[in-house]
Amino acid sequence: MRDLSKEIVVKELITSVSLIKKHAFWLVISSLIDALFFLAWGFFTTPVRDKIVEHSVLIANKLSAILAEQEVKTGILSHLLGPQLQPMTGKLILLILLLFAVIYVLYNAFHGTSWWMATNIAEMPQKYREYMLGFARVNLIWITGYILYKFIDVIISLRYVIIQKFSPGAPNIAGKVLLAALVLLGIAAFFSYPRLRAAQLFRTPWRITVSLLVLCASMFLAAQFILNSIGKLNVDAALVAGIIILFPVMNLIRTYAIRVLSHVHTRD
Amino acid sequence: MEKGDWGLVVIIIVILIIIALLTNSMDKLFPTPTVKEAVTQTLNIT
Secondary structure: OOOHHHOHHHHHHHHHHHHHHHOHHHHHHHHHHHHHHHHHHHHHHHHHHHHHHHHHHHHHHHHHHHHHHOOOOOOHHHHHOOOOOHHHHHHHHHHHHHHHHHHHHHHHHHHHHHHHHHHHHOOOOOOHHHHHHHHHHHHHHHHHHHHHHHHHHHHHHHHHHHHHHHOOOOOOHHHHHHHHHHHHHHHHHHHHHHHOOOOHHHHOOHHHHHHHHHHHHHHHHHHHHHHHHHHHHOHHHHHHHHHHHHHHHHHHHHHHHHHHHHHHHHHO | OOHHHHHHHHHHHHHHHHHHHHHOOHHHHOOOOHHHHHHHHHHHHO
């Protein structure tokens, strides 16, 4: 019978747990940065999101007033880019781009630092400056993919609303395909962070990829399950448990991924 | 962390402060004339 403890994915999981205990200082700082990210996310993005909603409602109201005067209710896009609505549409596009820029900066600042700390926990330290610049460069690809996803998602969702009027209960196949593409994008991004290589996912042997993903997802879902269970009993207790359980688990997952993928790199 | 790294940390913090100021003055940067619009529309109808 095969000795599983000699497999990279199992061996490195055990090593990662002991490294997490060894580097408790980095773990605490990294967990605090993760917690701060969630606070910053709400603080920075909510005002922009609110403005996007305000502008969307305003445009929708004006558009319906314009369409009400017409006999044929078509040409929404030409109205949006027409002289009456163009300034508002321009502002809306500007706000959406601003939101993506804010998300990009926040994600790089907080998650980049957390991933860099994970390289220290994994005892594979890199220079902070080099790592952050590499992290920002790799994330340019993923944010572009995410922006594309969001725009295609809006188009597909609108089409699905129209399709449902003609054929209620029709499956949203395009939406599901798009969701699968988003999951793939997320996985590719996760695999790119340890070595800061965008194509790392496609270089990793599939056996390691699958086992790493299954183990990481299991750890994360187990932490979520514990939090949900505590949350049902007491919401305040769940908040405290979130800091104690969820964020260290996130750091364990990062450390584990860095350790496993470093082996894959040296083999290549 | 090396000496130069702290410089980057300071730059990141400054960028975050600028973004915080920017996102929290959205009403001044992108004013939505909802009240004005509503009054104009009501006056037009009446």
